Amino acid sequence: MSANSPGSTQAAPRNMEEFMEGIWERNPVFVMVLGMCPTMAVTVSAINSISMGLATTFVLAASCWLVSVMRHMIPKEVRIATYIVIIATFVTVVEYAIQAISLEVSEALGAYIELIVANCLVLGRAEAHAAKFPPLAATLNATGMGLGFTVGLTMIGAVREILGNGTLLGVSLFGPNFQPWVVMVLPPGGFFTMGAWLLLFAIYRDRKARRGGGGVAAQGASHGA
């Protein structure tokens, strides 16, 4: 895995690599298992998951860009304080934006929007990546991570919504006689679904490794930010 070697010369493939890293190889939800608080809390429906994921993506991309722009001027003694101020700024921006776009979404996500400040994925990316790479690479990597987070959340949210509510994106799938599996929209359902997906990915990785593909994905878990 060469994604983290700064001395790469081919710009275009490298940018692609930066972007794809978070979506597949080091997916924040299923490989790095970061940012579990919103992952468990807001994934009761697909639309909540998508909104939360996109809000996080914006915060990630914007704060990593700004951290990267300012990386030479920020002394290491105050770097965490600086990153948190920057992250909190963009979380506030995204909160205002959501209120302006849709009150319903804002109410559904509640305090979890504010809690993006404390999402370890965001601070982790700022510290482990954006502080070391130029703005373009940092922003691409953060956007990829954010979209990977969105995909992960949506995969959990869709399963929970289908089983726990009988709908997907609000569209009824099984008709009025479906008895919803209520536990799936309660907190335990989040853990069940997350566990099931992790199991599926583990089986997939195991198979791939045994076929001799050399586990790119299998390594990922040990590379947590």
Added chain:
Amino acid sequence: MSVETIAAPQVTPTGQLLRVLGIVSAVCGLIIVGSYQLTLPAANANRRLALERAVFKVVPQAKSIVEYYALPTGGIEQAKPGAEAPVTVAKFYAAYDDAGKLTGIAAEAGAKGYADTVRIMFGYDPACQCINGIGVVSMKETPGIGDKIRVDADFQANFKALDVKLKGDLSALANEVKTVKHGTKTNPWQIDAIAGATVTSRAVGKGINDAAQFLLPKLVPNLEKLKVRS
């Protein structure tokens, strides 16, 4: 004593630390204030729309609304636009049709549910002195259990002509609005709870009762004043 000096770790001068923190805070402050100013009109418009939608849901014939306060000393007063409501008053909304005739009253009610305050909007019909329709304004009740108050058809049926007549002297409700156990509703002032969601159902009943006990004794004697849109 040997004077072997260990290479001192690079120290950033205090002035520079402060300067960097100052610059970062200033940049972030500008971003926050800018985005607040940019989104404020849209956010306010959304809030107004949400309120109107909530009122129109419980008074479906309504075309326009006027906000009023019911004063704790009795009597009512039209709200001044843009002003914050004093905490002692109860807000309510007089809803008018196209011709400016009063079609109903909407008011908010709230009571502690299972997770947090359940806030609802109810429509009061002065002609039958009853509540016709409720809508949930906000709640954090358990999905699939408590939040059924929003969709459960049997529960919603409680709010077709829910009796909130006042006593002869107009000082209080003739019969307290009360949530009863599922399947035991016998009177028009009772609310049949959702089986398995009793706590949330009770919160709705208690919220309506508290709000009606406060609001209606002040509102009903003044209904004439509201008959035509001012």
